[in-house]
Amino acid sequence: MLPRRRTTGHLFLRMWCGLVFAFLLAPIAILFLTSFTASETLAFPPAQYSVRWYAKVLQHLKDAPGLKPGLTGVFLLSLRIGLIAAAGTTVAGVLAAYAMHRYRFRGMAILRQYFLLPLMFPQIVTGIALLVWFNHLTALGPFVRLILGHMILTLPYVVVTVGASLEATGTDLEEAAIGLGASRLRAFLLVTLPLIRQGVIAGAIFAFIISFNAFTITYFLYSGDALPLPIWIFEYMAYFLDPTLAAISSCLILLTLLAMFALDRLVGIGRLVTR
Amino acid sequence: MFRLLLLLPAFAISASLLIACLILFRYSFETWSPTTGMQPGWSLVNYFALFRDPLYFKAFQITLQISFLVTAIALLLGYPVAYLLSLSRRKHLLLFVIVLPLLMDVLVRAYGWIVLLSRSGLVNRALLWSGLAERPIQFLGTPTAVVLELLHEVLPFMILPIAGVLQRIDPALPEAAVGLGASRFTAFWRITVPLSLPGVLAGCMLTFSLATSAFVAPLILGGGRVFMMSILIQQQMTMLLNWPAGSAQAIGLVVLVSVLLLGYVRALRAQRTT
Numbered sequence: 001m002l003p004r005r006r007t008t009g010h011l012f013l014r015m016w017c018g019l020v021f022a023f024l025l026a027p028i029a030i031l032f033l034t035s036f037t038a039s040e041t042l043a044f045p046p047a048q049y050s051v052r053w054y055a056k057v058l059q060h061l062k063d064a065p066g067l068k069p070g071l072t073g074v075f076l077l078s079l080r081i082g083l084i085a086a087a088g089t090t091v092a093g094v095l096a097a098y099a100m101h102r103y104r105f106r107g108m109a110i111l112r113q114y115f116l117l118p119l120m121f122p123q124i125v126t127g128i129a130l131l132v133w134f135n136h137l138t139a140l141g142p143f144v145r146l147i148l149g150h151m152i153l154t155l156p157y158v159v160v161t162v163g164a165s166l167e168a169t170g171t172d173l174e175e176a177a178i179g180l181g182a183s184r185l186r187a188f189l190l191v192t193l194p195l196i197r198q199g200v201i202a203g204a205i206f207a208f209i210i211s212f213n214a215f216t217i218t219y220f221l222y223s224g225d226a227l228p229l230p231i232w233i234f235e236y237m238a239y240f241l242d243p244t245l246a247a248i249s250s251c252l253i254l255l256t257l258l259a260m261f262a263l264d265r266l267v268g269i270g271r272l273v274t275r
Numbered sequence: 276m277f278r279l280l281l282l283l284p285a286f287a288i289s290a291s292l293l294i295a296c297l298i299l300f301r302y303s304f305e306t307w308s309p310t311t312g313m314q315p316g317w318s319l320v321n322y323f324a325l326f327r328d329p330l331y332f333k334a335f336q337i338t339l340q341i342s343f344l345v346t347a348i349a350l351l352l353g354y355p356v357a358y359l360l361s362l363s364r365r366k367h368l369l370l371f372v373i374v375l376p377l378l379m380d381v382l383v384r385a386y387g388w389i390v391l392l393s394r395s396g397l398v399n400r401a402l403l404w405s406g407l408a409e410r411p412i413q414f415l416g417t418p419t420a421v422v423l424e425l426l427h428e429v430l431p432f433m434i435l436p437i438a439g440v441l442q443r444i445d446p447a448l449p450e451a452a453v454g455l456g457a458s459r460f461t462a463f464w465r466i467t468v469p470l471s472l473p474g475v476l477a478g479c480m481l482t483f484s485l486a487t488s489a490f491v492a493p494l495i496l497g498g499g500r501v502f503m504m505s506i507l508i509q510q511q512m513t514m515l516l517n518w519p520a521g522s523a524q525a526i527g528l529v530v531l532v533s534v535l536l537l538g539y540v541r542a543l544r545a546q547r548t549t
Binding site: 007009013014016017020021023024025026027028030031034041042043044045088089091092093095096098099100102103105111114115117118120121122123124125126128129130131132133136148151152155159209212213215216219220229230233234237245246249252253256257259260264269 | 278281282284285286287288289291292294295296298299302352353355356358359367369370371372373374375376378379380381382383384386387388389390391393395396397400426427430459460463484487488490491495505508509512513518521522525528529532536
């Protein structure tokens with residue numbers, strides 16, 4: 001586009017964007033600052049600063065008698081669901097993306113849309129549809145329900161990122177390996193898979209983040225035996241309004257930032273614009 | 276045969292959503308009353324209620340109003356950011372800020388807005404200090420809070436498609452207009468903006484459909500009092516246990532969102548051919 005020049009229009013553009021960025025960062029920044037307050041309330045700006053609410057988080061890590069499950073158990077459950085769901089969708093997604101890339105067949109465009117469906121499907125409808133269906137499948141335990149729900153939600157992300165990697169890699173090298181006498185499986189495992197490694201890992205990280213943060217679907221599928229982190233936060237929010245949650249949120253935001261750096265290292269977030 | 280085997284696991288995962296939706300569809304034809312509970316049958320009464328019941332109509336109306344408002348403001352806020360993103364040399368840092376709300380825990384984001392908008396929060400402090408308000412304003416539980424949270428949620432979906440299109444516009448085109456004597460603003464308004472319209476359309480469709488099916492914002496920032504369609508569905512399903520009516524409302528929401536997304540797909544296709 002036009003070369004940069006210090007015009008009034010440009011200045012206005014930068015100020016406008018500055019305001020939008022302030023808007024995007026405001027709720028995150030406020031949680032960070034409030035988490036260090038010394039007072040019992042969320043009033044801003046804090047009169048004095050302390051780390052007492054982080055100490056409170058440490059107390060919450062243990063199971064409180066009679067009350068709720070402790071944060072450690074809740075966190076580990078979310079971690080377990082996220083890892084299993086991400087592993088499952090990564091395998092399924094890689095196989096499907098590979099099949100769609102390697103073999104051109106009729107109806108493929110429709111199949112692709114079909115795999116991407118959960119991405120834009122209203123999550124609340126996915127949630128209640130699974131709620132109604134699982135009501136007939138009493139054999140499925142709460143843990144399995146959550147995993148299946150999260151796999152539905154995360155599959156599209158893997159199909160998209162792996163599909164893009166395969167598209168960028170092409171089939172020449174794999175063909176060459178097969179031409180030189182490698183079996184199909186060997187060619188895939190030793191040539192194609194290492195080439196698309198980044199896309200696969202990025203898809204898996206995406207799937208994990210989406211599963212770990214999924215609230216809407218989880219809200220309709222959880223039970224007392226399997227209570228993941230977003231639901232724990234939701235229930236805590238309903239009963240307590242002290243800054244403990246700000247401290248927990250700050251920790252979660254730090255984790256999100258770490259995941260983003262990892263994603264950026266692997267695929268570069270610039271890809272999100274250029275596709 | 277082999278390729279079918281490869282597709283099978285992913286197919287099974289996606290198929291479970293379809294099966295669940297078919298069962299939901301079946302439920303929408305049953306009848307329900309508080310005394311007898313669910314009665315099996317094939318009745319259209321839940322679908323008629325979608326159009327007749329004033330409560331449902333109100334939910335529909337509020338959902339559309341909020342979605343329109345969110346889409347319009349998101350476009351106004353997002354377009355300049357997308358433009359700056361397509362020009363900027365420090366694209367990376369900007370992208371980080373834009374993508375962060377996408378990858379954040381939705382409840383953490385909602386909680387951040389609660390802290391900002393509470394009676395002793397930063398927004399009320401600023402309003403009191405500047406004299407714009409005489410006493411703290413109750414934001415939580417109002418449509419204003421829902422709109423603000425939703426904006427935060429949908430802005431990346433408005434910015435990224437527009438930036439994607441802006442990046443592909445040949446810089447020679449607005450340059451030529453300036454060379455031929457147009458002012459920079461005219462070149463932007465008459466050349467760049469029309470060429471970016473497919474991206475604008477795609478962003479608006481995405482934003483609108485996300486806003487219509489939003490659940491966390493009306494639940495937490497609206498406290499369930501901003502009666503959007505998702506809240507209606509949630510109350511029917513989990514509190515009243517009127518599954519037939521809730522199912523019909525969910526199907527209605529899907530139809531509404533599908534129509535919007537078909538528009539989105541067409542916008543993408545138009546973008547590819549130009």
